[in-house]
Amino acid sequence: MTVTIYDVAREARVSMATVSRVVNGNQNVKPETRKKVNDVIQRLNYRPNAVARGLASKRTTTVGVIIPDISNIYYSQLARGIEDIATMYKYHSIISNSDNDSEKEKEIFNNLLSKQVDGIIFLGGTISDEIKDLINHSSVPVVVSGTNGKDDNIASVNIDFAKAAREVTEQLIKTGAKDFVLVSGDYSKKAQEDVLSGLKDALNKHQLKLNNTIELSGSESYKDGVNVFEKLKNNLPDAILSISDEQAIGILHSALDAGIKVPEELQIVSFNNTRLVEMVRPKLSSVIQPLYDIGAVGMRLLTKFMNEEDIAEPNVVLPHRIEYRNTTK
Numbered sequence: 001m002t003v004t005i006y007d008v009a010r011e012a013r014v015s016m017a018t019v020s021r022v023v024n025g026n027q028n029v030k031p032e033t034r035k036k037v038n039d040v041i042q043r044l045n046y047r048p049n050a051v052a053r054g055l056a057s058k059r060t061t062t063v064g065v066i067i068p069d070i071s072n073i074y075y076s077q078l079a080r081g082i083e084d085i086a087t088m089y090k091y092h093s094i095i096s097n098s099d100n101d102s103e104k105e106k107e108i109f110n111n112l113l114s115k116q117v118d119g120i121i122f123l124g125g126t127i128s129d130e131i132k133d134l135i136n137h138s139s140v141p142v143v144v145s146g147t148n149g150k151d152d153n154i155a156s157v158n159i160d161f162a163k164a165a166r167e168v169t170e171q172l173i174k175t176g177a178k179d180f181v182l183v184s185g186d187y188s189k190k191a192q193e194d195v196l197s198g199l200k201d202a203l204n205k206h207q208l209k210l211n212n213t214i215e216l217s218g219s220e221s222y223k224d225g226v227n228v229f230e231k232l233k234n235n236l237p238d239a240i241l242s243i244s245d246e247q248a249i250g251i252l253h254s255a256l257d258a259g260i261k262v263p264e265e266l267q268i269v270s271f272n273n274t275r276l277v278e279m280v281r282p283k284l285s286s287v288i289q290p291l292y293d294i295g296a297v298g299m300r301l302l303t304k305f306m307n308e309e310d311i312a313e314p315n316v317v318l319p320h321r322i323e324y325r326n327t328t329k
Contacts, residue, residue: 003046012040023048062092063302064112068100068124072220073274074245074291078123078146081295089303091118102128109134119302121145123295126189127154141305145298146291147190155305155314157298161191161271164287164320165198168241168269171322173206175329177238177267181212183228183251184243185220191243195271199241211237225250233258236266239328245272249280252327268327282326290318 005023009016014037021029022037029037040046065082067075079095086093094117096108109131112120120142122131127144135142136153144156169180182199184192196213203210214228225247232240233254242248248270252262260266262282270277270286277284297316304311 003044005046005048008037008040008044008046011044012037059118060116061090062094062115062117063299063306064108064115064117064120065093065095066098066105066108066112066120066122066124067095068098070095070097072246073276074272075123075146077274077291078295078298081292081297082121082145082299083295085296085299085303089299091303098124100124100126102130105131106134109138113139119143119306121298121302123147141302143298143302143305145294146289155301155311157294157301157316157318159287159289159294159320160317161194162198162201164271164322165195165241166202167198167322168287169199169202171324172239172267172269172328173202173208175267178208179211179237180208180239180241181214181232181237182210182241183214183225183247185224185247191271195241195243220244220247222246222250222253225252226254229254229258236260239267239269242268242270243272245270245274245276245284245286248284248286248327249276252280252282252284263327263329267329269322273323277323277325285325285328286323288321288323290320293318 005016005019009019012019014033018029018033019037022034063086065079067079069075070079083093094112094115096112098105098108109120117140119140120138122135122142122144123146127147132154142155144154147156147158180199180203182192182196200210214231220243225242228247229251240251242251248268252268255262255266262268268284270284271289273286273288274291277286297318301311301314301316
């Protein structure tokens with residue numbers, strides 16, 4: 001049978017309020033009483049009922065995390081930052097995989113609310129209008145990490161993708177690139193908008209035009225990159241900007257298999273900088289997003305909302321770096 005707080009109080013011969021104070025770390029309990037209660041808790045293997053405690057305190061110390069693809073290394077690094085900060089602030093996380101499906105996202109969002117979570121972190125590059133509406137009318141605070149919703153009412157943590165794209169494009173133009181292709185996918189429509197803006201700004205400055213924008217209906221995977229190369233192999237650009245590391249590596253390997261010299265004939269830059277970029281040969285040039293920090297700052301921002309702390313800036317832009325490795329000149 002389930003051991004209750006009443007059982008502990010009876011065995012320890014104290015009030016239930018005293019047991020509650022011990023369980024919740026209240027220091028207003030005599031050391032000998034605390035030891036006696038803890039001994040009983042251990043002997044009876046008592047576990048506080050988190051749901052009941054949440055109903056009493058109106059807080060469950062749980063947060064929901066919605067991830068487009070938990071198997072994607074990009075999101076796993078974001079999630080690690082979230083989890084570490086959640087643990088630091090004594091929150092438990094409920095992680096849900098949405099498959100980047102808007103209907104599933106809505107279902108998960110509402111399920112998390114029904115579980116009385118104290119807050120929600122939404123990961124991903126695309127926020128539909130329906131999700132924006134759910135966020136704006138949510139009964140608990142929501143933070144978006146790894147993207148933003150172009151909505152002043154939605155708290156977010158991100159890098160400046162447009163600025164990063166301008167910097168990358170300027171450097172590639174300096175090395176002689178004139179013909180560019182941008183490749184993205186379903187997970188990064190918002191990031192693509194910003195990257196495309198920065199790319200076009202740099203091209204317009206040098207009176208160059210964008211060759212093509214390929215937006216794949218897929219998960220931005222290695223296989224997607226292989227498919228991209230098949231589309232481009234008869235009319236290769238000088239440079240390809242790819243939103244995803246996995247996707248970029250698929251392009252890279254396909255190019256090498258076809259006898260294309262990288263970076264002499266084709267330059268490739270990705271925008272994730274997961275650990276994969278240094279595992280391939282040649283090493284992949286990439287915009288460095290501080291993935292762990294994006295997750296960690298997102299979670300810290302959420303704790304501020306949940307604890308009603310002062311927030312100077314709800315839309316945080318973290319600094320990026322660009323590492324030019326061996327897929328660029």
